[in-house]
Amino acid sequence: MDYISTRGRAPELPFDEVVLTGLAADGGLYVPRRYPTVDHKEIAAFAGRPYAETAETLIAPFTEGLPRDLLHQAARGAYATFSHAAVAPLTQIGDNLFVLELFHGPTLAFKDLAMQLLGRLMDALLETRGLRATIVGATSGDTGAAAIEAFRGRANVDVFILYPDGRVSDVQRRQMTTVADANVHAIALDGSFDDAQTLLKGLFRDESFRRGVGLAGVNSINWARVVAQMVYYFTSAVTLGSPHRKISFAVPTGNFGDVLAGYVAKRMGLPVERLIVATNENDILARALATGRYEPRGVTPTQSPSMDIQLSSNFERLLFDAIGRDSGSVVQAFEALDRDGAFEIPPGALRAVREDFDALAVNEAETQAEIARTYRDSGYVIDPHTATGVRAARAQLEKSPGTPVVALSTAHPAKFPDAIERAIGLRIEPPPRLAPVLEGKERIARMKRDSETVKRFILEHARAARVGAGA
Numbered sequence: 001m002d003y004i005s006t007r008g009r010a011p012e013l014p015f016d017e018v019v020l021t022g023l024a025a026d027g028g029l030y031v032p033r034r035y036p037t038v039d040h041k042e043i044a045a046f047a048g049r050p051y052a053e054t055a056e057t058l059i060a061p062f063t064e065g066l067p068r069d070l071l072h073q074a075a076r077g078a079y080a081t082f083s084h085a086a087v088a089p090l091t092q093i094g095d096n097l098f099v100l101e102l103f104h105g106p107t108l109a110f111k112d113l114a115m116q117l118l119g120r121l122m123d124a125l126l127e128t129r130g131l132r133a134t135i136v137g138a139t140s141g142d143t144g145a146a147a148i149e150a151f152r153g154r155a156n157v158d159v160f161i162l163y164p165d166g167r168v169s170d171v172q173r174r175q176m177t178t179v180a181d182a183n184v185h186a187i188a189l190d191g192s193f194d195d196a197q198t199l200l201k202g203l204f205r206d207e208s209f210r211r212g213v214g215l216a217g218v219n220s221i222n223w224a225r226v227v228a229q230m231v232y233y234f235t236s237a238v239t240l241g242s243p244h245r246k247i248s249f250a251v252p253t254g255n256f257g258d259v260l261a262g263y264v265a266k267r268m269g270l271p272v273e274r275l276i277v278a279t280n281e282n283d284i285l286a287r288a289l290a291t292g293r294y295e296p297r298g299v300t301p302t303q304s305p306s307m308d309i310q311l312s313s314n315f316e317r318l319l320f321d322a323i324g325r326d327s328g329s330v331v332q333a334f335e336a337l338d339r340d341g342a343f344e345i346p347p348g349a350l351r352a353v354r355e356d357f358d359a360l361a362v363n364e365a366e367t368q369a370e371i372a373r374t375y376r377d378s379g380y381v382i383d384p385h386t387a388t389g390v391r392a393a394r395a396q397l398e399k400s401p402g403t404p405v406v407a408l409s410t411a412h413p414a415k416f417p418d419a420i421e422r423a424i425g426l427r428i429e430p431p432p433r434l435a436p437v438l439e440g441k442e443r444i445a446r447m448k449r450d451s452e453t454v455k456r457f458i459l460e461h462a463r464a465a466r467v468g469a470g471a
């Protein structure tokens with residue numbers, strides 16, 4: 001299975017290269033040449049299987065060229081770090097309304113599901129090549145923690161995480177800054193997540209820097225993350241009777257990686273009725289679906305910081321498909337975005353997107369009200385990100401009460417205790433897993449949002465730069 005860039009000007013690469021590369025050299029994102037499919041009999045056979053086994057089966061066709069044993073070991077190791085036997089269990093909170101708990105991993109957010117696998121795949125791939133890599137990631141909060149947890153102490157990798165100073169929760173920040181391993185570096189940048197992501201994309205476009213440090217990416221622009229996230233759409237749907245009935249999913253969305261994974265599951269053959277994009281007040285996706293105009297505005301900080309994003313990178317992958325995989329049109333759209341600050345989604349592509357997706361923007365007051373309502377109705381505490389998904393799921397159930405809706409719970413409420421306390425007047429007890437994070441000493445490198453400053457810091461600290469090797 002070869003991978004092609006959405007912008008059509010980067011070399012085609014096999015899976016292992018795509019994993020190590022992240023962003024394509026032409027600024028595009030890698031996508032598989034075609035989507036492998038599973039039939040209904042194969043889907044039905046996932047019932048009752050361990051999560052790691054289903055993951056391996058579903059991911060294998062995307063990883064042609066990768067030794068199967070490597071994938072097998074990585075999947076087993078990754079999902080053994082979860083504190084729930086089901087890895088991603090479902091909880092029912094209303095008629096046909098389910099919450100998919102994706103927060104049982106080491107950092108209590110859904111990012112672990114992909115990152116634990118990616119960390120193992122990357123380290124093993126580097127080991128077999130005798131290479132070192134430098135991972136630089138931008139985070140709106142949870143990706144950084146998950147990446148640091150997945151890569152800390154690994155022999156072949158140094159990790160640098162850029163986060164927007166003052167715009168992540170205390171728990172999120174401490175998860176990144178209290179890790180003592182020498183290969184971990186948390187960098188606080190002034191500005192928003194979008195600023196950090198733009199700076200990161202610039203690093204990837206700097207060919208000599210990229211080579212010099214063996215730059216590798218772990219943001220959801222890395223295809224391996226999308227493909228790992230596709231798995232829980234299957235496992236949850238099968239629990240609810242798939243493939244014999246359709247399921248809808250409501251997904252708290254920022255960078256569009258998670259909900260894109262739902263789309264990939266559907267393209268692979270999972271019977272999905274609707275994919276509902278839930279946003280907070282940073283509603284570019286809801287506006288784009290409603291009007292056809294993709295137009296970022298300034299980022300508004302909210303109580304769901306991991307969704308405080310206006311430039312949803314992975315939307316490019318959906319656009320590429322919706323536009324008939326015409327990379328020329330994708331390039332034009334993103335040139336217009338750079339030039340004019342917006343682009344129009346071509347009418348045919350917009351129709352195609354609407355065939356699979358709905359979107360709902362949930363404001364701050366509605367988010368608080370949803371946390372309170374869910375607690376009142378079912379005694380179940382949801383975090384503010386999850387609340388946007390549950391709210392969107394309820395709206396979908398009003399339209400289509402006969403189809404089960406799964407709201408993805410992307411973070412444990414203990415990561416956002418202040419927002420929970422405001423909504424229901426209860427202080428959430430931190431789970432034991434958080435103790436070292438809440439007590440540890442913080443280590444932070446504060447920096448201006450200037451790519452030369454960031455590059456210098458990375459060059460000084462990356463082991464790959466010293467030996468001059470690169471991936």
Ligand SMILES: *Cc1c(COP(=O)(O)O)cnc(C)c1O
Nearest residue numbers: 142254255256257258306410411
């Ligand atoms: C990352 C994140 C999201 C958004 O996911 P995307 O894949 O970026 O759309 C939502 N909720 C939480 C808690 C997150 O960490």
